Amino acid sequence: MGSNQLYKGSLATIILKLLEEKGRMYGYQITQEVKAISAGEFVITEGALYPMLHKLEADGMLTVETEMIGNRMRKYYSITHDGKKEVVDRMAEMEAFIRHMQTLLNPNIELA
Amino acid sequence: MNERKLTEEEINDLFTFCELHGVYYYDVQVELVDHLACAIEEKWEDNSFLSFKDALSSVFRGFGIYGFSKIKQVKEKELKRKYFILRNQYIREFFQLPKIILTIVITLILFLLFRLSADKVITYLILTGIYFVVLSAYLFVFYPKRYNMRLKEKKKLLMLDYFNSMKGNIYVYGMLPLNLFTIFGISITRFKFQMPFSGSAISDLVLAFLMTLFGISMVAMATYIPARIKNDIIRQYSQIILS
Numbered sequence: 001m002g003s004n005q006l007y008k009g010s011l012a013t014i015i016l017k018l019l020e021e022k023g024r025m026y027g028y029q030i031t032q033e034v035k036a037i038s039a040g041e042f043v044i045t046e047g048a049l050y051p052m053l054h055k056l057e058a059d060g061m062l063t064v065e066t067e068m069i070g071n072r073m074r075k076y077y078s079i080t081h082d083g084k085k086e087v088v089d090r091m092a093e094m095e096a097f098i099r100h101m102q103t104l105l106n107p108n109i110e111l112a
Numbered sequence: 113m114n115e116r117k118l119t120e121e122e123i124n125d126l127f128t129f130c131e132l133h134g135v136y137y138y139d140v141q142v143e144l145v146d147h148l149a150c151a152i153e154e155k156w157e158d159n160s161f162l163s164f165k166d167a168l169s170s171v172f173r174g175f176g177i178y179g180f181s182k183i184k185q186v187k188e189k190e191l192k193r194k195y196f197i198l199r200n201q202y203i204r205e206f207f208q209l210p211k212i213i214l215t216i217v218i219t220l221i222l223f224l225l226f227r228l229s230a231d232k233v234i235t236y237l238i239l240t241g242i243y244f245v246v247l248s249a250y251l252f253v254f255y256p257k258r259y260n261m262r263l264k265e266k267k268k269l270l271m272l273d274y275f276n277s278m279k280g281n282i283y284v285y286g287m288l289p290l291n292l293f294t295i296f297g298i299s300i301t302r303f304k305f306q307m308p309f310s311g312s313a314i315s316d317l318v319l320a321f322l323m324t325l326f327g328i329s330m331v332a333m334a335t336y337i338p339a340r341i342k343n344d345i346i347r348q349y350s351q352i353i354l355s
Contacts, residue, residue, distance in 0.1 A: 015310075020176070029150075045174075046147060046175050047175060047183055049146075050143065051183060068351075071123050072146055
């Protein structure tokens, strides 16, 4: 589906929002959660997720804690105070974007 | 039904798998290993008879044609950026009010020393001499003892490489006061010291301030920051650190 292309630009927003709602999560869990919520519509590839997580971490939006799970180490991500502020900004931006797209692509909706 | 989980040996195989695919740093491998492990165990939920090898290659196929290369590339870049930001954060933490007050106090003491001493150049040379002796002794004797860390066989840590590269910076930065000679026009020619600025209170004050700022920055760079980063490394990666 070509729709994945549209989601791509919103990956950071999706991750931040998810972590804000769910608390701490690890990489694999995020991919599964997004797949489940979008009923398989949106699949985050590993190649996109981890670079984004690391970018957000370096930017101070996320913090990491590590824990031993059985015989392996797991990295959990959680949202920081700065990250929460970022979510509010990004959500407002996203809503405005959706509104503008609706007006642009389907002006009749506005009239109805 | 009994859930099939990865054994210790299979986890080690996953680390080797990462290495074979060009991911050499443990701090980058850890997360990929957990991801692969989760995905493999999920495959086993559907079919617990699937071999480890088959499950791994099917999971790895999901990473696409670029495999780990893009993840590795971005991760290494972002990790370096993160450690750089962390270092700056520790510098800010270090220079809180008590250190600012200390800077002012030491600056004033040095200033008075310059004003009261008969020969400023000799005073300056004695002070920098003491500084170099203390710094060299610290960097060559105490620093390696305090901040050397050894990893388990064949392991590499990006964070540790960064940490070790900081030591080089301290050496370079530590030698900078030599440049103050040039900046303040203290030239040692024909064994005769000249100091064109001498006599002006402002230049003495600036010199005192620079020397103090420098000394305190060195304390931050050579003690506080390495101690903090060493703690971070031990907290996160204790399982691969030997000493």
